[in-house]
Amino acid sequence: MLASRMAGAGPGGWAQGLRRVTRSRTQARHVYDRTSRWHRFVEEPFERRARTDGLDLLRVRPGERVLELGCGAGGALIALAAAVGPAGRVVGLDLSPGMISEAAARLRRAGLADRAVLLVGDATSIPWPDVSFDALFMAFTLELFDTPEIPLVLAECRRVLRPGGRIAVVSLSRETPVGWPTRLYERLHDRFPAALDCRPIHPRLAVEAAGFAQAESRAIPLWSLRAEAVVAVRPSESGSTVGDASALLAGLEAGRRRVDAP
Numbered sequence: 001m002l003a004s005r006m007a008g009a010g011p012g013g014w015a016q017g018l019r020r021v022t023r024s025r026t027q028a029r030h031v032y033d034r035t036s037r038w039h040r041f042v043e044e045p046f047e048r049r050a051r052t053d054g055l056d057l058l059r060v061r062p063g064e065r066v067l068e069l070g071c072g073a074g075g076a077l078i079a080l081a082a083a084v085g086p087a088g089r090v091v092g093l094d095l096s097p098g099m100i101s102e103a104a105a106r107l108r109r110a111g112l113a114d115r116a117v118l119l120v121g122d123a124t125s126i127p128w129p130d131v132s133f134d135a136l137f138m139a140f141t142l143e144l145f146d147t148p149e150i151p152l153v154l155a156e157c158r159r160v161l162r163p164g165g166r167i168a169v170v171s172l173s174r175e176t177p178v179g180w181p182t183r184l185y186e187r188l189h190d191r192f193p194a195a196l197d198c199r200p201i202h203p204r205l206a207v208e209a210a211g212f213a214q215a216e217s218r219a220i221p222l223w224s225l226r227a228e229a230v231v232a233v234r235p236s237e238s239g240s241t242v243g244d245a246s247a248l249l250a251g252l253e254a255g256r257r258r259v260d261a262p
Contacts, residue, residue: 014150014205017174019186021146023194025122028144029095031194032072036098039073040106047170048075050220050227051139054170055079057216057231063087064134067160069123069153070094070141074103080137081112090116091133093123124152131162139170142206143198150201154210161234169207173219173228174200181224204230211235 062085071092080090100118107113121127189196204217212232220227
């Protein structure tokens with residue numbers, strides 16, 4: 001039902017104006033394996049501010065279990081592993097074995113390897129049981145999936161989060177009015193779909209359409225482009241969202257710290 005509701009997005013909805021992603025999973029894996037060794041020197045600086053804003057909104061707490069989808073070479077994993085503390089756990093998932101290898105090496109160098117589990121896998125089918133995580137982080141990953149796959153990814157995110165768990169999505173934004181830098185980038189994406197495989201999307205609208213309770217979003221300048229960081233909560237089993245969203249906002253304002261049992 002969730003995927004059907006998202007698939008039916010009409011004018012002005014989360015899918016409006018989105019470019020398609022035409023490269024295959026095999027092509028993506030090959031590109032990211034090939035670039036994994038220099039990813040943190042080239043792409044991570046470009047993404048750093050927006051990723052940091054997303055982590056700030058998510059506010060991971062000591063003792064929590066956190067999943068990162070599309071963990072890449074481990075830039076955010078270091079911050080997440082530090083935030084959960086020795087009683088917490090971080091799971092990183094990426095399509096590319098090369099990226100996972102780089103992330104593992106960085107965690108070892110940081111002395112945080114014992115807090116992390118790294119897996120090669122696909123976010124459309126997360127290899128983890130239901131309601132396993134307190135929080136989920138995804139930066140510059142959701143826009144790598146073709147439009148029909150975005151509902152599948154978000155449905156999987158909802159499945160593995162506990163009721164009241166938080167999701168933070170950071171992505172290139174197609175917020176209107178769409179300026180000429182975004183339109184130029186989209187044309188380059190159309191021309192070079194394997195090299196520029198991500199494209200701007202509507203992250204807040206997509207997250208809301210997937211049934212999460214919108215709590216907070218932040219627009220972030222990204223050179224001439226725009227990014228958006230969105231944090232939301234998974235509704236409780238009763239379907240209530242207002243209390244979950246209010247509780248998250250209160251936690252963000254007060255900067256509470258909660259230590260869960262391991």
